[in-house]
Amino acid sequence: xxxxTQIPAALxxxxxxxxxxxxxxxxxxxxNLQWFRQDPGKGLTSLLLIQSSQREQTSGxxxxxxxxxxxxxxxxxxxxxxxxxxxxxxxxxxxxxxxQGNLIFGKGTKLSVKP
Amino acid sequence: xxxxxxxxxxxxxEKRQSVAFWCNPISGHATLYWYQQILGQGPKLLIQFQNNxxxxxxxxxxxxxxxxxxxxxxxxxxxxxxKLEDSAVYLCASSLxxxxxxxxxxxxGQGTRLTVV
Numbered sequence: 332x333x334x335x336t337q338i339p340a341a342l343x344x345x346x347x348x349x350x351x352x353x354x355x356x357x358x359x360x361x362x363n364l365q366w367f368r369q370d371p372g373k374g375l376t377s378l379l380l381i382q383s384s385q386r387e388q389t390s391g392x393x394x395x396x397x398x399x400x401x402x403x404x405x406x407x408x409x410x411x412x413x414x415x416x417x418x419x420x421x422x423x424x425x426x427x428x429x430x431q432g433n434l435i436f437g438k439g440t441k442l443s444v445k446p
Numbered sequence: 447x448x449x450x451x452x453x454x455x456x457x458x459x460e461k462r463q464s465v466a467f468w469c470n471p472i473s474g475h476a477t478l479y480w481y482q483q484i485l486g487q488g489p490k491l492l493i494q495f496q497n498n499x500x501x502x503x504x505x506x507x508x509x510x511x512x513x514x515x516x517x518x519x520x521x522x523x524x525x526x527x528x529k530l531e532d533s534a535v536y537l538c539a540s541s542l543x544x545x546x547x548x549x550x551x552x553x554x555g556q557g558t559r560l561t562v563v
Contacts (some may be wrong), residue, residue, distance in 0.1 A: 335488070365551065365552065367554070368466075374450075374554040374555050374557045375539075375554035377554075378549045379453060420512055422552075425552060428465065433491045433494055433502060434479075434491070434539075434552060436488030436489050436490070437488050439488060441478065
C-alpha cells in the first residue's frame with residue numbers, strides 16, 4: 332500500500348531564506364508526483380507536476396525534484412516571502428500497468444515565513 | 447480559464463441530517479474526483495468519475511455517502527445521515543484524463559467545509 336510522508340510537519344523561517352520541503356513515498360511505481368499549496372480555509376493550488384520520467388520541474392522561485400528509485404521528492408523555495416506561508420502537500424499518482432491510481436497525499440508541511 | 451467551482455463554501459448541520467455538495471469541473475475535463483480532508487490530514491479520495499461512470503469508489507462509505515455525475519459534467523455528493531466524524535472539508539477536483547499518456551494534472555476547487563454538530 333502506497334504511503335506518503337512529509338517532513339517536517341511544520342517549519343518556521345525568516346523572510347529571505349532558501350528552504351527545502353521533503354516528501355517520501357513507499358512504492359516507486361508512480362506515474363507522477365504533484366506538489367500543492369493550501370492556504371487556510373481554501374482549496375489546493377497546483378504548484379508543480381513531475382512525471383515519473385523527469386528529474387525536476389521549475390516554476391519561478393520553486394524547484395521540485397524527483398528521485399523515483401529512492402522514493403523521494405523535494406520542493407525547494409528560493410528567497411522565501413511571507414506570502415509563501417501556507418501548507419504544502421505532496422501527492423503521488425500510482426501507476427498500475429496501463430491505468431493510473433488516484434492521488435495519494437501526505438499530511439503536508441505547514442510553512443510560516445516571518446517578516 | 448474558469449477553475450473548479452464548488453458550493454456551498456460552508457455548511458453546518460446537526461447529526462442525522464442530510465447534506466449535498468455540488469461541483470462543476472473545468473470545462474472539458476473528463477475525470478472528476480471527490481476528496482475528504484479531515485483537519486490536519488491530507489485529502490483522501492472518496493470517489494472518481496470518468497465522464498459519467500464511476501472508476502473508483504472503494505473508499506466511499508456507501509451506507510451514508512452517495513455521488514452522481516449524470517451528464518458527465520457537474521456532480522453532487524450527498525451524505526445521509528451525517529455523523530459527527532463527517533466534519534471535514536470536501537474537495538472536488540478535475541483533470542483532463544486519468545490514463546497513461548493523458549494529462550492527469552489535477553485542479554481543485556475551494557472546497558466545502560462541513561461541520562456536523
